[in-house]
Amino acid sequence: xxxxxxxxxPAVLALILFLSLTxxxxxxxxxxxxxxxxxxxxPAWKPLFDGHGLGAWRFLHDKEIDPRFWRVENGLLRTLxxxxxxxxIITRDTFNNFAFCAEWKVAPGGNSGILYNxxxxxxxxxxxxxxxxRNAELAMAGGILLGLVLLFLRxxxxxxxxxxxxxxxxxxxxxxxxxxxxxxxxxxxxxxRNWKAxxxxxxxxxxxxxxxxxxxxxxxxxxxxxxxxxxxxEGRPAGEWNxxxxxxxxxxxxxxxxxxxxxxxxxxxxxxxQAVARSNYRSIAGITRxxxxxxxxxxxxxxxxxxxxxxxRRF
Numbered sequence: 234x235x236x237x238x239x240x241x242x243p244a245v246l247a248l249i250l251f252l253s254l255t256x257x258x259x260x261x262x263x264x265x266x267x268x269x270x271x272x273x274x275x276p277a278w279k280p281l282f283d284g285h286g287l288g289a290w291r292f293l294h295d296k297e298i299d300p301r302f303w304r305v306e307n308g309l310l311r312t313l314x315x316x317x318x319x320x321x322i323i324t325r326d327t328f329n330n331f332a333f334c335a336e337w338k339v340a341p342g343g344n345s346g347i348l349y350n351x352x353x354x355x356x357x358x359x360x361x362x363x364x365x366x367r368n369a370e371l372a373m374a375g376g377i378l379l380g381l382v383l384l385f386l387r388x389x390x391x392x393x394x395x396x397x398x399x400x401x402x403x404x405x406x407x408x409x410x411x412x413x414x415x416x417x418x419x420x421x422x423x424x425x426r427n428w429k430a431x432x433x434x435x436x437x438x439x440x441x442x443x444x445x446x447x448x449x450x451x452x453x454x455x456x457x458x459x460x461x462x463x464x465x466x467e468g469r470p471a472g473e474w475n476x477x478x479x480x481x482x483x484x485x486x487x488x489x490x491x492x493x494x495x496x497x498x499x500x501x502x503x504x505x506x507q508a509v510a511r512s513n514y515r516s517i518a519g520i521t522r523x524x525x526x527x528x529x530x531x532x533x534x535x536x537x538x539x540x541x542x543x544x545x546r547r548f
Contacts (some may be wrong), residue, residue, distance in 0.1 A: 269492040272334055272478050282543035283326065284308035290322040290530075291423040293353050293430060298322060302532050310543070312345070314535025318487040321430040321532055323351060324545075327525040334478040334489075335530065337437055341471040344438045348460060348529040349479055350500075351432035352517060377408065430529035431517050434458040435479055435488050435530075437538065439471035459512040460505075461494035461533045463488065474541075482548070484523060 281289040285305065287298055289539035302320040304311050312319065335347060436458045451459055456476065467490040469475050478489035488496035498505055500523050514520050528542065 239421065267480070268462075269489075272332065272476075272489060277548075278334075278544045278546045279499070280542075280544050282540065284541065285433065287322070289325055291325055291475070292320060293323060293428065302535075308541065310540040312532040312538045314533065319532030320428040320534050321348070321529045323353075323430055323529040324527045326545075327527050328481070328545060328547060329525050330482050330548055332478060332480040332548070333528050334476060334542070334544050335540055336474050336476045336542045337538060337540045338443060338474050338490055339437065339471050339539075342439055343534065343536050344436075344469060345436050345533045345538040346434040346531040347477055347479060348430050348432035348531060349481065349524045350436045350520065351430050351529045352519065353430075353527075402484050410514055430531070431514075431520075432526075433460070433486075433514070434531070435477055437475075437477060438468070440466060440468055455495045456489055457486075457488065457496060457498070459514065460508045461496055461498060465493065465495050467491045467493045467495055478543075479528075481523070481526070 261313070264310070285308075287305065287310070290298060292298055299320065300313075302313055303322060304313055333349070337345070339345060391401050434457070436452060436454055436456045438452075438454050439456045450456065450462035454466060454475075455461060455463040469491070476489075476491055480487040480489070484499045484501045486496075486498055486500060487494055500521060509515060509521050528545070530543070532538075
């Protein structure tokens with residue numbers, strides 16, 4: 234059979250060659266489908282915690298890990314209540330396409346998380362908390378100024394010692410009442426900037442007793458916290474060991490819990506961008522954009538959580 238004459242045209246032949254190469258490269262780069270066997274032990278996994286040291290980890294902004302917050306004991310990594318809001322650890326290395334797994338257990342009512350796509354120059358609440366601090370500063374300054382004006386303005390009933398004493402008492406009481414919450418707000422602002430990781434979080438919790446899980450599925454065990462709920466609840470009760478795994482392959486992200494895939498989404502999808510815009514993470518610039526990423530493990534307010542077998546697999 235003779236080839237049709239139009240197929241022998243150089244432009245057509247070039248187009249056919251281009252399409253063939255494109256399809257071939259796409260087929261080679263496409264990831265094979267993965268199942269629970271992918272997460273089983275193999276030489277492809279690199280340990281990030283071997284039960285002895287934390288050389289693969291650090292605190293944010295290149296700070297060394299403070300033993301007041303984390304301790305290695307009996308081959309396990311344990312969180313400690315070393316500060317009012319805990320302190321997160323973060324991997325020294327960055328990863329592009331990878332899987333990360335950790336085995337963990339929590340105390341009754343416990344709450345923690347594994348974070349990825351972490352940004353050290355961002356922090357959750359960075360747009361709302363400074364505004365709250367500024368408003369508190371303005372309110373306190375305004376109250377003090379008004380009190381001083383009334384105190385030193387000697388006109389009419391303001392001349393009376395009784396009235397002036399009342400104004401002074403209200404001024405002192407107001408400062409005393411608001412100073413504590415204001416200083417705590419300042420401390421929280423500083424703490425979040427320096428000790429708490431900002432990233433997408435796979436939730437870890439005791440679903441049977443953790444208030445957040447009971448109130449909303451997007452805060453339940455295995456959820457992409459405050460963004461997507463898991464398709465099923467596979468976590469075990471407090472005190473029992475669980476395994477959480479995160480897989481990032483191109484724009485596709487999967488959450489696995491105890492050998493079951495419970496969430497799958499695309500970072501470049503409109504659904505993801507819309508869900509983030511409704512969440513507590515909307516203030517973190519670029520959180521929906523994939524980058525070479527670090528993984529963080531959360532110390533949530535010093536609540537007791539134990540970890541073991543932290544490992545990563547690049548592909």
